[in-house]
Amino acid sequence: MARITATGEQPEGVLERLxxxxxxxxxxxxxxxxxxxxxxxxxxxxxxxxxxxGVTRQAVHKKHGKR
Structure with missing residues (x-):
């Protein structure tokens, strides 16, 4: 038997979406x-x-600069 949340949605559906x-x-x-x-x-x-x-130069360099 499937569990149902308070909103009527099956939890497995939410987990699949996550x-x-x-x-x-x-x-x-x-x-x-x-x-x-x-x-x-x-x-x-x-x-x-x-x-x-849409980020700073420093942010993009930190994330991608050493790859």
Missing amino acids: AGTASARRELEREESALVRRARMEGFAWQAIADAL
Whole structure:
């Protein structure tokens, strides 16, 4: 017998959605890393990459600079 939450949703559905979200986040991280590497190889400055990502130059360099 399936458990039902107070809102009437089956908990397993929520857990499956959480797992899907985690998987999507990992895929986006991989894609971001690949695109940052490509941008650097094409000669874009850290500041231009940071602007495209909506973060500071320091943040993007810290995250992607040593890869």
